[in-house]
Amino acid sequence: MLENIRLSFQGIWSHKMRSFLTMLGIIIGIASIISIVSTIKGTNEEIKNSLIGSGNNTVNVLLYEKGYTMEIYSNSQKPFGIPQVSEETRSEILKLDSVENVTCFTERRNMEGVFYRDKAISSGAIRGIDKSYFDTVGYRLKTGRIFLEDDGKKFRKVVILDQNAAEALFGDENPIGKTMEISEEPFTVVGVVESESNYETTITNISQYYSAQESALSGVFIPKECWPIAYAYDEPEKVVVKARSTDDMEEAGQKVQKILNATISPKQEEVKYKADNLLEKARDMQKLSAATNNQLIWIASISLLVGGIGVMNIMLVSVTERTSEIGLKKAIGARKGTILGQFLTEAAVLTSMGGMLGVAAGIGMAQVINRVSGVAVSIDIVASVIAVLFSMLIGIIFGLLPSVKAANLNPIDALRRE
Amino acid sequence: MILKLDHIYKDYIQGKMTVPVLKDVCLHVEEGEYVAIMGPSGSGKSTLMNIIGCLDRPTQGTYELAGQDVLALNEKKLADVRLNRIGFVFQNFQLLPRMSALDNVALPLVYAGVRKRVRRERAREALVRVGLEDRTGFNPTQLSGGQKQRVAIARAMVNTPKILLADEPTGALDSKSSKQVMELFAQLNEEGVTVVMITHDPGIAGHAKRIMDIFDGEISRHGEVFR
Ligand SMILES: Nc1ncnc2c1ncn2[C@@H]1O[C@H](COP(=O)(O)OP(=O)(O)OP(=O)(O)O)[C@@H](O)[C@H]1O
Ligand SMILES: [Mg+2]
Numbered sequence: 001m002l003e004n005i006r007l008s009f010q011g012i013w014s015h016k017m018r019s020f021l022t023m024l025g026i027i028i029g030i031a032s033i034i035s036i037v038s039t040i041k042g043t044n045e046e047i048k049n050s051l052i053g054s055g056n057n058t059v060n061v062l063l064y065e066k067g068y069t070m071e072i073y074s075n076s077q078k079p080f081g082i083p084q085v086s087e088e089t090r091s092e093i094l095k096l097d098s099v100e101n102v103t104c105f106t107e108r109r110n111m112e113g114v115f116y117r118d119k120a121i122s123s124g125a126i127r128g129i130d131k132s133y134f135d136t137v138g139y140r141l142k143t144g145r146i147f148l149e150d151d152g153k154k155f156r157k158v159v160i161l162d163q164n165a166a167e168a169l170f171g172d173e174n175p176i177g178k179t180m181e182i183s184e185e186p187f188t189v190v191g192v193v194e195s196e197s198n199y200e201t202t203i204t205n206i207s208q209y210y211s212a213q214e215s216a217l218s219g220v221f222i223p224k225e226c227w228p229i230a231y232a233y234d235e236p237e238k239v240v241v242k243a244r245s246t247d248d249m250e251e252a253g254q255k256v257q258k259i260l261n262a263t264i265s266p267k268q269e270e271v272k273y274k275a276d277n278l279l280e281k282a283r284d285m286q287k288l289s290a291a292t293n294n295q296l297i298w299i300a301s302i303s304l305l306v307g308g309i310g311v312m313n314i315m316l317v318s319v320t321e322r323t324s325e326i327g328l329k330k331a332i333g334a335r336k337g338t339i340l341g342q343f344l345t346e347a348a349v350l351t352s353m354g355g356m357l358g359v360a361a362g363i364g365m366a367q368v369i370n371r372v373s374g375v376a377v378s379i380d381i382v383a384s385v386i387a388v389l390f391s392m393l394i395g396i397i398f399g400l401l402p403s404v405k406a407a408n409l410n411p412i413d414a415l416r417r418e
Numbered sequence: 419m420i421l422k423l424d425h426i427y428k429d430y431i432q433g434k435m436t437v438p439v440l441k442d443v444c445l446h447v448e449e450g451e452y453v454a455i456m457g458p459s460g461s462g463k464s465t466l467m468n469i470i471g472c473l474d475r476p477t478q479g480t481y482e483l484a485g486q487d488v489l490a491l492n493e494k495k496l497a498d499v500r501l502n503r504i505g506f507v508f509q510n511f512q513l514l515p516r517m518s519a520l521d522n523v524a525l526p527l528v529y530a531g532v533r534k535r536v537r538r539e540r541a542r543e544a545l546v547r548v549g550l551e552d553r554t555g556f557n558p559t560q561l562s563g564g565q566k567q568r569v570a571i572a573r574a575m576v577n578t579p580k581i582l583l584a585d586e587p588t589g590a591l592d593s594k595s596s597k598q599v600m601e602l603f604a605q606l607n608e609e610g611v612t613v614v615m616i617t618h619d620p621g622i623a624g625h626a627k628r629i630m631d632i633f634d635g636e637i638s639r640h641g642e643v644f645r
Pocket of ligand 2: 464465585
């Protein structure tokens with residue numbers, strides 16, 4: 001076998017030009033497939049990253065009413081039977097393997113009561129947050145300080161703004177230490193935070209997507225203990241969990257959703273917690289982009305077919321050319337199977353080499369596509385290996401006919417030929 | 419009896435005509451004999467030789483090689499007979515052009531599944547025996563006709579077969595090279611190898627211990643062992 005492979009290389013090398021031309025069809029076919037696969041994979045990763053926010057891995061577990069996200073705009077509209085997340089529920093969630101951190105917060109999406117002098121915030125959210133909110137969701141302190149334990153305990157009326165809110169309310173002014181108004185109560189600004197993850201806001205087609213919105217809108221944060229000061233009552237909370245890894249997100253979301261729903265009163269049948277399934281959304285979008293590219297793969301496969309036929313053609317010529325060699329080998333004791341194996345190996349080696357060159361060319365092409373059109377590409381090792389194996393298979397399939405022909409040659413006819 | 423062919427017929431179908439090439443040929447060769455077969459061109463010498471060498475099957479007749487009915491064997495077994503029991507030498511050498519002399523000689527050992535190191539060793543020894551130890555790395559194109567034929571003989575004998583078949587081994591050689599080849603054949607025969615050789619040249623045939631004549635597909639003289 002090794003001997004056969006060595007001889008095949010010798011044969012290919014002694015007809016460099018011809019071998020290369022034979023391989024060309026395979027090279028082109030594999031190269032186009034690899035570059036298409038690279039673009040698909042690149043696009044997929046881009047979609048996934050822009051949805052998930054690379055490295056953030058947070059999953060929103062929000063309240064839904066009849067399939068729509070439920071927002072609370074006024075005290076009268078609060079759903080019944082949904083308790084605040086208790087300390088036990090919280091630690092139950094934190095015990096999950098897939099969960100790294102969790103935060104629960106109350107939220108209003110109407111900013112009508114939020115002022116600084118004559119300035120207001122047009123759109124955004126005000127949240128009553130716990131101590132793990134900034135870590136979990138991914139904010140870092142820009143100026144001032146974050147909330148202290150005492151802020152909550154002593155019901156201090158302090159507020160932290162994100163950079164959008166700070167800009168909207170204070171412009172160039174330094175907000176720290178200033179007093180602003182929330183729902184007719186004075187609050188002192190103690191800090192400004194900024195979002196750590198840079199969400200790509202390029203995803204316009206699912207603009208309703210919560211997380212993407214969030215980063216574009218203003219955020220105003222107060223300690224959750226102070227929430228009743230501004231809004232009179234406690235109210236149901238929203239939950240964000242941070243999964244250990246991107247792969248854990250789906251599981252974490254599902255489990256947390258289950259835990260939270262178990263706390264809801266059985267009489268409350270309309271409003272339930274539901275985890276965002278980002279990966280599912282990503283997959284849907286990926287499917288869409290892959291569908292168009294899959295057609296390209298079929299077209300590239302045709303060139304592989306043509307390449308395979310080319311290999312068959314050259315192999316047939318080669319068998320005719322080497323008739324006397326085959327006859328001699330049979331005369332000195334080579335079995336039919338040996339000859340068959342020799343030619344099959346030769347075809348397989350030839351097309352495998354074509355496959356490897358094709359993969360190399362495909363990777364090169366993908367880089368060029370990336371440079372020229374800016375489409376994201378990502379090399380798929382598995383696809384490359386499959387491509388080489390597949391070209392080997394092409395060699396074996398299309399080499400079969402010529403090899404059988406060689407193996408069946410009558411040694412006398414073969415030797416007589418001069 | 420190492421070769422026992424009886425009532426061998428061989429016909430070729432040529433369009434609608436059947437061309438009889440061998441007609442009732444009986445050929446008996448004892449172990450250790452050295453036989454030359456002579457006859458005019460087209461008399462069926464090569465056809466007979468191919469049947470003896472298990473490369474071709476007769477239309478009719480029986481053939482026992484060392485007591486074994488080879489006509490009953492399947493193709494795989496026939497290949498093994500060619501590999502282990504018969505050495506072949508051709509008029510036009512039939513060396514593979516892109517391989518060194520050593521690799522050419524080692525080829526039958528590849529088919530016999532001999533390990534590479536052993537293979538090279540034995541091929542070298544075979545080349546030493548034909549006096550070409552200094553040409554092992556040469557390609558056939560770099561060898562003279564006589565040298566090529568000696569490489570071919572080394573290849574035929576590398577598997578130590580009991581029978582050596584040669585179809586006009588000196589047909590393409592000058593007298594000096596022919597003499598060297600004849601010396602090798604005599605030496606091999608001395609060591610117990612049964613040699614069957616086809617030739618046109620009475621001088622070459624004279625090296626054999628028995629001369630058979632074939633004429634128009636029939637053996638016209640079985641010859642006496644005269645040495
Ligand atoms: N494949 C074939 N088809 C038809 N006829 C054939 C075939 N092979 C050989 N013959 C015929 O058989 C006859 C004997 O051929 P063969 O090669 O045995 O002769 P030969 O004695 O070896 O001649 P030479 O001395 O010229 O080599 C010739 O007439 C030839 O035309
Ligand atoms: Mg002849």
